[in-house]
Amino acid sequence: MTPPPVPPLLPTGEEAARKRVGDLDVDLPSMAAVSNLFRVVNAVRNYLERNVLRDYNLTFSGFTTLWVLWVMGSMETRHLAAEAAVTKGTLTGILKTLEDRDLVERVTPETDRRLTLVHLTRKGERRMRQIYPRFNAAEREMTAALDQQERDEFVATLRHLLSAIEGLEQGQAVNYG
Amino acid sequence: MTPPPVPPLLPTGEEAARKRVGDLDVDLPSMAAVSNLFRVVNAVRNYLERNVLRDYNLTFSGFTTLWVLWVMGSMETRHLAAEAAVTKGTLTGILKTLEDRDLVERVTPETDRRLTLVHLTRKGERRMRQIYPRFNAAEREMTAALDQQERDEFVATLRHLLSAIEGLEQGQAVNYG
DNA sequence: TTGCGTTCGTTGGGTCCCAAACGATAGTAT
DNA sequence: ATACTATCGTTTGGGACCCAACGAACGCAA
Numbered sequence: 001m002t003p004p005p006v007p008p009l010l011p012t013g014e015e016a017a018r019k020r021v022g023d024l025d026v027d028l029p030s031m032a033a034v035s036n037l038f039r040v041v042n043a044v045r046n047y048l049e050r051n052v053l054r055d056y057n058l059t060f061s062g063f064t065t066l067w068v069l070w071v072m073g074s075m076e077t078r079h080l081a082a083e084a085a086v087t088k089g090t091l092t093g094i095l096k097t098l099e100d101r102d103l104v105e106r107v108t109p110e111t112d113r114r115l116t117l118v119h120l121t122r123k124g125e126r127r128m129r130q131i132y133p134r135f136n137a138a139e140r141e142m143t144a145a146l147d148q149q150e151r152d153e154f155v156a157t158l159r160h161l162l163s164a165i166e167g168l169e170q171g172q173a174v175n176y177g
Numbered sequence: 178m179t180p181p182p183v184p185p186l187l188p189t190g191e192e193a194a195r196k197r198v199g200d201l202d203v204d205l206p207s208m209a210a211v212s213n214l215f216r217v218v219n220a221v222r223n224y225l226e227r228n229v230l231r232d233y234n235l236t237f238s239g240f241t242t243l244w245v246l247w248v249m250g251s252m253e254t255r256h257l258a259a260e261a262a263v264t265k266g267t268l269t270g271i272l273k274t275l276e277d278r279d280l281v282e283r284v285t286p287e288t289d290r291r292l293t294l295v296h297l298t299r300k301g302e303r304r305m306r307q308i309y310p311r312f313n314a315a316e317r318e319m320t321a322a323l324d325q326q327e328r329d330e331f332v333a334t335l336r337h338l339l340s341a342i343e344g345l346e347q348g349q350a351v352n353y354g
Numbered sequence: 355t356t357g358c359g360t361t362c363g364t365t366g367g368g369t370c371c372c373a374a375a376c377g378a379t380a381g382t383a384t
Numbered sequence: 385a386t387a388c389t390a391t392c393g394t395t396t397g398g399g400a401c402c403c404a405a406c407g408a409a410c411g412c413a414a
Contacts, residue, residue: 020248021309029328030316034221036335041218042262043342044211049372061400071197077363085219090401092364097399114362114409132198139207145341146334151206154334157327158213164322165220226402236402238370254393267371269394274369283393291379291392357414365406376395384387 044142052134056127057101061086061094063131066103066120070128074119103127221319229311233304234278238263238271240308243280243297247305251296280304 021028045060053063061084068083069075075083081091095118098104103124107117120128143151198208222237230240238261245260246252252260258268272295275281280301284294297305320328 016249021313024310026309026313027317029325029332030320031313032332033320033323033328033335034316036332036339037214037218037221039262040335040338040342041214043339043346044214046372047342047345059399072193078361085216086400087402088363089365089403093400112362112410116363132203133201136198136203136208139211140204141345142338142342143207143210145337146210148206150330150334150337151210153327153330155206155209155213157323157331158210158217160322160327161217161319162213162220165217165224165319168318169220169224236369255391263370264372265393266373266395270370289380289392293393355414358412360410360412362409363407366404368402370401371399373398374396377393379390379392381390382388384385 047142048135048138052131052138056131058131059094059097061090062098062103063135065091065094065098066124066128067132069104069118069120070125070132074117077116077118080118098124224319225312225315229308229315233308235308236274238267239275239280240312242268242271242275243301243305244309246281246295246297247302247309251294254293254295257295275301 021031049060053060058066064084065080068080072083077091077095078088081088084091084094086094095104095106099106102121104118105121107119109115109117146154198205226237230237235243241261242257245257249260254268254272255265258265261268261271263271272281272283276283279298281295282298284296286292286294323331
């Protein structure tokens with residue numbers, strides 16, 4: 001375990017980026033916002049997967065899907081996909097995995113045989129009651145560095161961004177359908 | 178194209194979540210921070226992929242990889258993986274795709290045949306000069322809703338979160354290696 | 355009732371993603 | 385020289401992800 005011969009590369013590469021694109025007409029603040037956003041999300045997802053979800057053999061997407069069902073109740077596939085922010089095709093695979101583990105069930109209603117109603121099994125609900133407290137505790141650990149005001153402003157900005165981007169997508173909407 | 182018979186579900190499900198977990202001892206603000214963070218990133222990634230990257234047949238990961246090479250110059254696989262925030266194994270696949278498209282090259286240096294040095298081809302560099310202005314323009318569109326102060330505070334909070342999470346991971350570090 | 359367009363969830367193909375195991379290479383201590 | 389050990393990038397296996405194409409089921413009009 002010898003120390004590396006050279007100092008580690010800049011973690012974010014931001015300084016290098018500023019120099020490289022300096023001659024182009026680049027908006028650096030928006031670059032910083034987007035690239036740091038992705039860094040944070042990677043860190044958050046990895047932290048949750050490695051410290052919580054791993055113990056229950058669940059992926060982040062699997063957890064999200066179970067969470068939506070737990071919070072909002074049984075729902076049809078396309079709505080579930082929209083809530084979990086994945087396409088219907090992706091959700092098919094996720095549900096297959098969860099169904100193999102007996103955490104969810106798929107039912108075709110007789111009133112319209114095109115549909116599929118998804119709901120949590122008993123086991124799925126029990127599992128969520130175990131996991132969620134730990135998941136939320138990890139969320140709290142990660143955001144503990146922010147005081148109340150900074151955290152509230154952060155959430156407000158996230159909502160602000162979300163509605164702005166949805167506005168940009170008008171007419172060519174992301175449909176997850 | 179008939180309108181849906183019922184109003185769309187709450188996009189974030191936050192209200193429903195508050196009711197569902199109300200009896201548990203849950204930290205709602207951190208839940209809001211994390212879940213909105215993921216929503217925003219999904220929206221940002223989708224917007225960039227559909228409006229910019231798609232025209233060049235590039236995935237988000239492929240673009241990120243090219244961007245790091247473009248900005249920071251040729252580098253060895255493990256460093257590139259760390260910069261792009263993926264594991265070495267993942268990067269192997271990404272590089273295979275990019276190499277098939279003649280955008281990057283892999284070279285084994287004679288001084289140490291365990292290593293692989295990755296660099297952009299001429300075509301790869303030309304491609305980046307085409308794409309990046311459009312990519313950055315899209316970044317600017319998405320963050321245009323934020324005034325300068327809000328944007329700066331947002332970036333500061335992102336950095337704050339990043340270092341906090343890295344602190345939590347001490348000793349069981351994520352090392353993309 | 356027989357078409358015909360629409361709306362479902364699923365499938366297939368290509369890519370990405372991680373963790374773990376692996377083979378090749380290099381360094382080091384006998 | 386010869387093991388031992390550490391360090392590379394790659395491979396493997398399970399899963400997630402999108403898009404586009406699809407078949408089954410539905411609804412409505414001719």
